[in-house]
Amino acid sequence: MRPSLLRLIPRGPTLLVLGVLLGLAFPALADLARPLMPATIFLIVLGTLLRIDNQAVVGALRQPSLSVLLPAVVMVACPLVIGIAGHALSLSPELALAVVLAVSAPPSSGTAAVARMLGLDGAVPLVVTVLSMVLAPVTVPLLAGWFGGLEISAFELALRLALLIGGAEGIAFLFRRHAAPVLAAHGGMVDGIIVAALLVFAVATMAGIGAQIAADMQAATLCLVLAFACNIALQATGAVLLQGDLAQRLTVGLILGNRNVGLVWSALGAAASPRMALYFAATQLPIYILPRLIETLIGRDKNKVKP
Template sequence: MSALHLPLRCLAWLGRQGTRAVAVSALVGLFLPPLSALFRPFVEEAIFLLLVLAFLRVDPAAVTAYLRAPRLVAPAGVWMLLAVPVATALALTTTGVAAAYPELAMAAFLVTAAPPVMSAPAFVALIGLDGALALALVCATMLAAPLTAPLIAGLLLGDTLPVDAGGLALRLAGLLAASAAVAAILRRVFGARRIVAARTHIDGLNVALLFVFAVAVMDGVAESFLARPLLTLGIGALTFAVALTQMAVTFLVFRPAGSDRAFVLAHATGNRNMGLLVAALGGTLPDLAWLYFGLGQLPIYLLPWILKPLADRALAGAPERANENPAPRTGSEPDG
């Protein structure tokens, strides 16, 4: 046991660093291109293990309770997985952008057809809002994504889709089912009490995997900046613009439900789990789409802090709901 004491302490310390450690990971990926190239082949495996840990941290009973009243979750899921990507697909196809720039169409597919990042409830809690709605939305959209993503892929990508729509659905469903099954087995073997007691260690593993993921997806970003600085800066700015646009429109659409709830839904819609679709596509993307994928992690890491003053205003606008149905803790790190 003494041989494991130091590694376990290191994992626990790493888990307590949370988002700070992950933010540093993204910067490391930018400044250490050889390390990014080394980790890139393991993106798919890292995403799978991240999903396992995410399912392991979620309380199944709490999720069931949240989904029993889907009056807001259902329309929010339809908005996120169908309305937003279909509108995007129509805009890009009717203007000819999808046909002329298929790599941009692939990036648009990743950033509109994916469910929210698994850490959305944790980010919502970090900025002071109730994460229960975010947790329910994550679970519902994860289940629906294997059905909706192939439809959007057909609209946006057409013949350029690396796999057929049925294959994408099977891969996505298989990825989710396998990761959920592994998490269920671990929960049964170790027991819920031990898992809760080891939460900081699990978070440490999560941070370590997110380090691999964040560094891997930055492969090519530094080279692209040196070779094409204006294009790289433009793609980086575009990732923030797309995230903020999705958030702003979603907030306006759901504002009648309350500014606090609208902000939670807006945050979830603007921060998508692109890594899930990348894994379903086999971990390979065209160069420009991969560049968007890599730079697209930056808004996920930074926007919760940038937008916290707006979240505080939303919370102040609905104080009577601020402490309703507190969500179970699901970790504090971003992913995918």
Template sequence: MIVRVLGAAARHGRLLLVAGLLTGFLFPALAQAMRPWLPELVAGLMFVAALRIGPRQALGAVRELPAVVGLVLIYQLALPLAVAGGLWAVGLGGTAAATALILLFAASPISGAPNLTVLSGGDPAPVLRVLIVATALLPVTVLPVFFVAQGLGGAGAVLAAAARLMAVILLAAGAAFTLRHLVLRAPQPPTIAALDGLSALAMAVVVVGLMSQAGPTLIARPAEFAGWLALACAANLGAQLVAARLLNHTRFRDQRTGLSIAAGNRNIALFLVALPPEVTTPLLIFIGCYQVPMYLTPLIMGRLYRR
């Protein structure tokens, strides 16, 4: 019975994500109540994604590691440095919008990237490998970005936050791989579909807490909300489109769905616990708006990725 219900959730996963977004908008009190539980919910997302994929697919061949490291360095070192340089050149360095974009592209992919990849019709294993490597390299890649960016403060707290995030990912993935080895060594298609449905439900729940600032801003200052939403959509979907086009001409062509999703969907919320309040407070509305293109990715980009 549970397997059939979760299988139905998998078939309607895109609608579940939309329902989660709407719930976060319409019930701000619920969103505020869920906000303290976001770390546990994100860890749960990681656990479900790793359980669905399994250790063999997630780790992949050792020979792929150099290519994955190179891709991560482009995503979260070269790209944010280029964005910082471009914003400085046009006189926007130090603004709230500039800080949001630099932090966005300096972050590793969201832990839900494998889940979004499944809902977009792609293989989640490559993006999980990128997620693990990107999180491991974050303490290294973030330092040059902080050095050239304006007004971001010291990097010590960011390194500590990155270490905590890496620990959560390793614990969640390790527990999932152990369970997969002991109980689900060769899951059948109905079981895989049930895990996909569980992922969709988990993401729909998590987004409610992430929308804690978006709903009140939409009501009180709709013009400001519209501006931040436009910036979030341009950054997220634009990065996905550019990545998908460029990856078509590389060895990653067959993996472009997950890797393009990773390019646009980043864990900017990591920096909320690492940077001083005067830096992060103006970014709360951006982070809330950023959930909209993130959770609509399977609906907006799914058809492109399935071509």
């Protein structure tokens, strides 16, 4: 099993696209995977926390740009700007709230693993993701309450997020305390499990989406366009925030663009309306498709610098 999981890592970007396509092409498979969504989210968050490098965390805490500025931009500035833009575009309140909730989520727990798949630095997204997850139970409910329209109280949403993230953090703490050498020796295995969980999650998010697309193609198209526009805009913004080479810029772009929408989606539960669920599902497409395009971009850049 271990070699099989390890082989998933370099094929990760392609597999993630495949997961989305499988979920759309085989609705029964997506319906079968749908109940696994909370478990896969928990597993992805747990895997991310298990990959924490204490030295990297300490080093990041000594850099205000990583420990304060970047998490603040990710968790506060980006949702506010996107939310204001959504209202300026006269989006329906329901869709505008869905966009805000998606962008208020912390960076995708698989971003560090995806960065490593692409040959980028996985330490920075890992640290920023962990710090952002700590902020999530506070910032997500506050932003949701400010923009309004949720059928769940801010306190209940905060409690659900705290339980989901705190539970994973507690288990990760126990593993790291009692099995640190094993984790250090099998970090690639953890990445493989994260990729496998991301694949199952990608399939699960497509449950019912085909029917919604068939019922209202215009709404589905709008959600898809918004999802790609937000992700690309955030990645482009991230790429210009940090001075450095292409790999460093793309890493920050991934942090801003790829959000753990599934975490917020799972915490909302039945409070997520069908239209919100449609948008949340649409956000998975750029999350899983764009890394494949970035992989191509990196490959071309490497070929240019070869003597």
